[in-house]
Amino acid sequence: MPTYPVSLVLQDRAALVVGGGAVATRKVEGLLAAEAAVTVIAPEVTDALRALVDAGRCAWRAKAYDADDLRGTDIVFVATDDEDVNARAYRDASEAHLMVNVADRPELCTFFLPSVLRRGKLSIAVSTEGASPLTARRLRKELEERIPGGFEAYLDLLAAWRPRAIAALPDEAARYRFWQQATDGRVQRLVQAADEEAAEHLLEELLEGERTACATLL
Ligand SMILES: C[C@@]1(CC(=O)O)c2cc3[nH]c(cc4nc(cc5[nH]c(cc(n2)[C@H]1CCC(=O)O)[C@@](C)(CC(=O)O)[C@@H]5CCC(=O)O)C(CC(=O)O)=C4CCC(=O)O)c(CCC(=O)O)c3CC(=O)O
Ligand SMILES: NC(=O)C1=CN([C@@H]2O[C@H](COP(=O)(O)OP(=O)(O)OC[C@H]3O[C@@H](n4cnc5c(N)ncnc54)[C@H](O)[C@@H]3O)[C@@H](O)[C@H]2O)C=CC1
Known part of the structure; x- marks a missing residue:
């Protein structure tokens, strides 16, 4: 089944998790990392889930x-040990045009879960469209080893510079040239070496360079 990968913005969105076992617990943890407003429906929950509930998470x-x-819900995850309940939750949710995933039941899903690696603002999602979830996991682990140290801080720095570049460089082509240089490895290496000051300084220099180039053209 062909799929269409997206990165969902779930902050403060109502995510419903039906079931409270080990599988549901993993879904809840992933949803909390995305800062979703999670509600669990289940007669019994794991100790880990109970701890999250007690902590108000x-x-x-x-x-x-x-x-x-399902009322007021934006997205639904189903993982009970009762197949009839899983099928019913899928039917109700899809009739309500809600996005729904029933764990390990591709025919009861409007989306699949990929294997995900998170490093700060970086996320890498690997999907095999159901061919082999374990292969997705293995590849994710290989990629994990290839992300250099300091990547989190590097992305945080670039994020902080986005509004600044947009304000300082109204010309789109100049902004593009700035970002090309800002991401060519030099800034990353400085952040990796924990020299944030030099990284900031280089970004300032690059921005100034593009600003001057624009001013000369005018
Ligand atoms: C279609 C999909 C729908 C969905 O659930 O979203 C689906 C379907 C099925 N999974 C099955 C089994 C297993 N799934 C895992 C693990 C994961 N499964 C995940 C996703 C997906 N699984 C979606 C496709 C994703 C893709 O291919 O890219 C991951 C990536 C994400 C997550 O679940 O969060 C997570 C790894 C996360 C990580 O570690 O990084 C393990 C390993 C384990 O549990 O240790 C096993 C046992 C080994 C094996 O069977 O391979 C079965 C057979 C059930 C049976 O035999 O009865 C089916 C049904 C079928 O194949 O028909
Ligand atoms: N544990 C695992 O790693 C794997 C589990 N699965 C499948 O995923 C599903 C869930 O697995 P687990 O979390 O391990 O199950 P579990 O047995 O630990 O938990 C099942 C949960 O469903 C809840 N539940 C039962 N009836 C319900 C209802 N009517 N409404 C709401 N909640 C209800 C229970 O209270 C419990 O919290 C099962 O179908 C299982 O076969 C598949 C692959 C791996």
Whole structure:
């Protein structure tokens, strides 16, 4: 089945997790990393989930699933050990045009979960469209080893410079040239060497260079 990869913005969005076992717990942890507003529906939950509920990180309705639970929800994850409940939750959610994933049941999914590596603002998602989830995991682990140290801080620095570059370089072509130089490896190496000051200084120099080039052309 061909799929279309996206990065969902779930911050403060209502994510419903039906089921409270080991599989549901993993889904909740991933959703909390995306700062979603998570509600778990399950008669019983794992200790790890209970700890998250006690810490106020997610809500729990200690009950069996019914269609009313979908009210106000943006996205649905299903992982109970009752196949009939899983199928019913899928049917209710898809009738309501909600995005729904039933763990390990591709025919009951409007989206699949990839294997995900997170490093600060970087996320790499590997999908095999269901061919082999373990292959997706293996490849993700290989990629994990290839991300250099300091990448998190490097992306944070580039993110902080985005509004600044947009304000200072109204010309799109100049901005593009600036970003090409800002990402060519020099700034990254300075951040990796923990020399944030030199990295900032180089970015300032590059920005100034493009600003001057624009001014000369005018
Ligand atoms: C289609 C999809 C739908 C979905 O669930 O979203 C799906 C379907 C199925 N999974 C099955 C089995 C296993 N899945 C895993 C693990 C993961 N499965 C994930 C995703 C997906 N699994 C979606 C496709 C993703 C893709 O291919 O890219 C990962 C990536 C993400 C996540 O789940 O969060 C996560 C690894 C995360 C990580 O570690 O990084 C393991 C390994 C383990 O559990 O240790 C096994 C046992 C070994 C094996 O069977 O390979 C079965 C057979 C069930 C049976 O035999 O009864 C089916 C159904 C079928 O194949 O028909
Ligand atoms: N544990 C694993 O690593 C794997 C699990 N699976 C499958 O994923 C599913 C879930 O697995 P686990 O989390 O291990 O199961 P589990 O048995 O640990 O948990 C099942 C959860 O579903 C809840 N539940 C049962 N009936 C419900 C209902 N009517 N409404 C709401 N919640 C209900 C239970 O309270 C419990 O919290 C199962 O179908 C299992 O076969 C598949 C592959 C691996």
